[in-house]
Amino acid sequence: MTVKINLSDKVKALNGRPWQPVEVASVNDQAVRLALFRGEYHWHNHSNEDELIFVYKGKIVVQFKDRPNVELTAGELTVIPKGVEHCPKSLEDSYVLMFEPLSLKSKGD
Amino acid sequence: MTVKINLSDKVKALNGRPWQPVEVASVNDQAVRLALFRGEYHWHNHSNEDELIFVYKGKIVVQFKDRPNVELTAGELTVIPKGVEHCPKSLEDSYVLMFEPLSLKSKGD
Numbered sequence: 001m002t003v004k005i006n007l008s009d010k011v012k013a014l015n016g017r018p019w020q021p022v023e024v025a026s027v028n029d030q031a032v033r034l035a036l037f038r039g040e041y042h043w044h045n046h047s048n049e050d051e052l053i054f055v056y057k058g059k060i061v062v063q064f065k066d067r068p069n070v071e072l073t074a075g076e077l078t079v080i081p082k083g084v085e086h087c088p089k090s091l092e093d094s095y096v097l098m099f100e101p102l103s104l105k106s107k108g109d
Numbered sequence: 110m111t112v113k114i115n116l117s118d119k120v121k122a123l124n125g126r127p128w129q130p131v132e133v134a135s136v137n138d139q140a141v142r143l144a145l146f147r148g149e150y151h152w153h154n155h156s157n158e159d160e161l162i163f164v165y166k167g168k169i170v171v172q173f174k175d176r177p178n179v180e181l182t183a184g185e186l187t188v189i190p191k192g193v194e195h196c197p198k199s200l201e202d203s204y205v206l207m208f209e210p211l212s213l214k215s216k217g218d
Contacts, residue, residue, distance in 0.1 A: 001176050002193070007184040025188050027161040027208050030139055032186075052136040056184075067110050075116040075165075077141075079134050084111070099136050099208070 007056055010034045011095055021098065031102045037090035044086070051080045051100045058094025063087045116165055119143045120204055130207065140211045146199035153195070160189045160209045167203025172196045 005025055011034070013022050018038035025032045037060050053062070054077040062070045062078060065085045070078050080086050088096075114134055120143070122131050127147035134141045146169050162171070163186040170180045171187060174194045179187050189195050197205075 002171070002173065002179050002187055002189065004179050004181060005186050007186070025161055025186060027159045027188050028139065028210060030137065030208070032161065032208075050136045052134055052141065062111070064111065070111050070113050072113060077114050077116070077134060078111055079136050080111065099139070099141075101137060 007034065007095075007097075011036075011057075014095075024097065026102055029102050030099055033098045033100070035096055035098065037088055037094040037096050040089040041087055045083055046080075046100070048082055049101045049103075050082050051098060052077060053080065053088075054097040054099075056095045056097055058096070059091040060094045060096065061089050061091060063089060116143065116204075116206075120145075120166075123204075133206065135211055138211050139208055142207045142209070144205055144207065146197055146203040146205050149198040150196055154192055155189075155209070157191055158210045158212075159191050160207060162187060162189065162197075163206040163208070165204045165206055167205070168200040169203045169205065170198050170200060172198060 010022055010024055014036050018036045019041060021033035021035040023031060024034050055072045055074050057074050059073045063086060072078060119131055119133055123145050127145045128150060130142035130144040132140060133143050164181045164183050166183050168182045170178050172178050172195060181187060
């Protein structure tokens with residue numbers, strides 16, 4: 001049986017807890033996770049993996065130290081290259097999909 | 110510089126051409142592609158890779174031979190396991206994101 005996954009259900013499963021991703025799906029060796037972004041996260045980088053982030057609902061800014069910040073609203077995405085220091089901040093409560101290797105723990109290095 | 114990608118822009122880039130995916134982004138060894146699904150595709154499978162499909166806009170059904178069909182509307186996704194015969198069909202013009210290995214040509218085997 002092949003399962004249908006509904007993002008609205010995953011939003012409910014987050015139950016308003018920010019920065020605590022839930023697994024949405026895995027495909028090949030990649031994980032798709034959904035998190036509620038609220039306020040500012042912390043500066044971090046992922047040494048060995050690129051990370052794709054896609055804003056499902058809301059508005060965020062990905063802050064960088066070595067390049068211009070990237071502001072994203074619903075339907076927009078960016079890829080954060082491995083090794084690049086970044087700090088996500090939500091401009092309103094935002095639900096964000098992240099694509100990254102399954103091996104990566106979803107908390108940043 | 111880290112680039113922002115807007116799905117509405119990618120929808121425009123498709124210019125109404127069905128079943129001709131455009132590349133949205135690549136992350137690690139995976140490609141994210143967007144396609145317009147219109148009408149029925151053809152039966153196929155991918156021998157070595159799972160494929161994640163996410164409906165950005167519209168309504169589709171993924172038909173299977175060996176399991177129940179899966180109907181998906183905007184905000185819903187499924188993972189088609191490698192080797193599983195499937196045939197996507199749109200119930201209305203639909204824009205669909207696909208996540209699959211970069212090595213896979215977007216036309217099915």
